[in-house]
Amino acid sequence: MSRHGDARESSQLDRRLEALNDARELAEGVLPEEPLNEVFSLLERASSRRSLSGDHTVVGFFGATGSGKSSLFNAVSGAEIATAAARRPTTSEPLAGIWGAEGSAPLLDWLEVRNRHHAAAVEGFADEGTGLILLDLPDFDSTRAANREVVQRMVGLVDVLVWVLDPQKYADAAVHNDFLTPLAAHGAVTLVVLNQVDRLPEKDVGPVLESLKGILARDGLGTVQVLGASALLGTGVGRVRSAIRHVALQRQALSQRLAADVAKAARLLREESGDGEAAGVRPATTSRLTDELATAANVPLVVRAVARSYRLESTRRTGWPVTRWLSRFRPDPLRRLNLRSNAPAELSRTSLPPAGAPARARTDAAVREFADYASAGAPGPWRAAIRGAAREGRDRLPDALDQAIAGTDLQASRKSWWWGVFNVVQWLALLTVLAGLGWLGVLAALGYFQMPVPQVPRVEGWPIPTLMIAGGVVLGIFLAVTGKFIAAAAANARSGKARKRLRNAVAAVAQELVVEPVEVEISRLKAFNAALKTAIGR
Structure with a gap:
């Protein structure tokens, strides 16, 4: 055999030995120890034999x-x-x-x-x-x-x-x-x-x-x-x-012998592992996992609280000044959930209801379903490893989700431009009413004291002070009612944005604690199969 042929065969054997070692390392914790130890012993023997006389x-x-x-x-x-x-x-x-x-x-x-x-x-x-x-x-x-x-x-x-x-x-x-x-x-x-x-x-x-x-x-x-x-x-x-x-x-016997040993060891790992690839993580299954975790973490409750909080704040800022003070006695839904805190996200916690048995069951079912879809098609030991990786962060999910919700910017303190306009007009309407009442009060006082009462200007036969009172009251009520409709529409828009932000926060937690560990195991299986293929010599 030529020197170039020897070098080429040695290089191929190097790649196969390296691939077998990669497969062994990738399979640690997934396959039984006995076959992995056999492969390790083979690699040690091969290394020792190649260091001796060729x-x-x-x-x-x-x-x-x-x-x-x-x-x-x-x-x-x-x-x-x-x-x-x-x-x-x-x-x-x-x-x-x-x-x-x-x-x-x-x-x-x-x-x-x-x-x-x-x-x-x-x-x-x-x-x-x-x-x-x-x-x-x-x-x-x-x-x-x-x-x-x-x-x-x-x-x-x-x-x-x-x-x-x-x-x-x-x-x-x-x-x-x-x-x-x-x-x-x-x-x-x-x-x-x-x-x-x-x-x-x-x-x-x-x-x-x-x-x-x-x-x-x-x-x-x-x-x-x-x-x-x-x-x-x-x-x-x-x-x-x-x-x-x-x-x-x-001078090929040594390489052929070791190549045969590598192929045999690789097939041993294949027998222990089984053949196949995992279906992998799909956007649809990840989205479903996020939805289920969001529901279990009370995201819908927070979204409704965002809408109610906005409507309440709109009433406080744009309602009829005569009655808006009554809204001060209504508690802010977000504050009750401790979602208006300015504490750092890693230190803040919500006051959402703790996860009960139904919520925990829903979380477990969502994680299990996600892992089942992702591991479909994988050999038995690897499917168990993928499922185990998905469950590994399960106990940390409730706290991590709560912290993610607490750290999400719900824009609860963000003011709407129309609040200022409505507030100014409301106060102008109230001042108009008060001015009309004051005007009529002055006229009544002059008459009471038998003093000359000046002629009140009229419009279409209606005294201007009366028109001021009626117009101010009607305008105030109209603005209050209109403000409620505008607030309802704006509350829906703000709650929609809050839902999106909360869902993204939940998705980030799911990605870190469930999806990424599963992807690591799936990538590990893929690399294991590729290494075995190289080691076998295909």
Whole structure:
């Protein structure tokens, strides 16, 4: 493989490893700890392996007791590296045959392989420049727990896996269910050898190999290379050597192994998570949430209070001066709700009725409905996370809504221009009435004291003082009635503006305590799915 090809493959693996780590971090708190810990262990192993020699390919020989694994290891190595037969009936510790000692020690230390043999060159197979390490490993069906643990550990560490099976137990469920099937993604770095074919009649070798290939296909390893061999007679050993040499010279086994590990781990997270995307936050559902929270927070009550307060203030400022003072005895609805306070918003509180059971139920139902719509389509664990995020700020909602209402500028102290006009005219009308009454009073006093009474000017036969009194009274009453109609229309307009401001305040609270946490979880799910897609290699 070219240097540029190596760099490109390494860069792709970097991206996939980074994406897998991103997916793991994003899934924390959503998926169970066990699969996340498995992924973390894989990432640590990958980091450790990549920091060690990339010029060596580690090939592990795995097999059951009696499969002739050690004998095949010796045959491939071209030397009695692994002591076989009666002197060593089972492999108890990993043993390494090394071609290319330089740089291998730290790698073997990491693999915890103490038994090391610097193998002699084998023509056409390996020499010091090959960078090859063959491992003869304990039997995976050993009765010793320590041996099985070594095998399980090495399955996750070696670059290439060579499974040595024998004609009697090649279909054994233990090797297929416990090892081969879980490694279905590792077909590119897996080699299966049916050893001891010399024990089969020649006519049965082909059918048995085909049977083994069929079983492997059901395990998800249909593309794995399957070879027949006899360590005793040397049959097929050359093909096994050729397959291993090809992998070693390509220098791709490490990257392929890690890429397969990443894909497997990503699929594990996918299985735990499930597939799918959340429907997301929609303007309609957000608007409905705001409406429900506004109702639960007594916004309609405040809006009505704004209208009543405006009408009351209009009466006090534009009513007939003779009777307007009576409105002073009517309490201001906004002041009763403590919504005319000048205190800072973060310190002020309203006197609105506290949220009772119906209001709390309405709030909970609104939050739940919003979360259900937003999380629709999301996988189970993520749907639960989205719903949990929506409920997280639920207990803070009543206080936050009350504070938002208290801090909303209702423009209750804002004066209307027509108040001043009406007030001036009302007082002019009253002064006209008083002037008329005073005029008539002076005339009456002159007559009472038998003094000359001047002639009163008349208009169309009506005395001007009388017209002044009647006109002032009629004008005052007309302005008072007209002012009520104008005040009603203006109150509706002001309450409408107040409703809009209050709704915006409620929407801001809903956004902070409900919508944003939900959006964060939805974005988290989206990023998780994208990271998994990259990690799997799509």
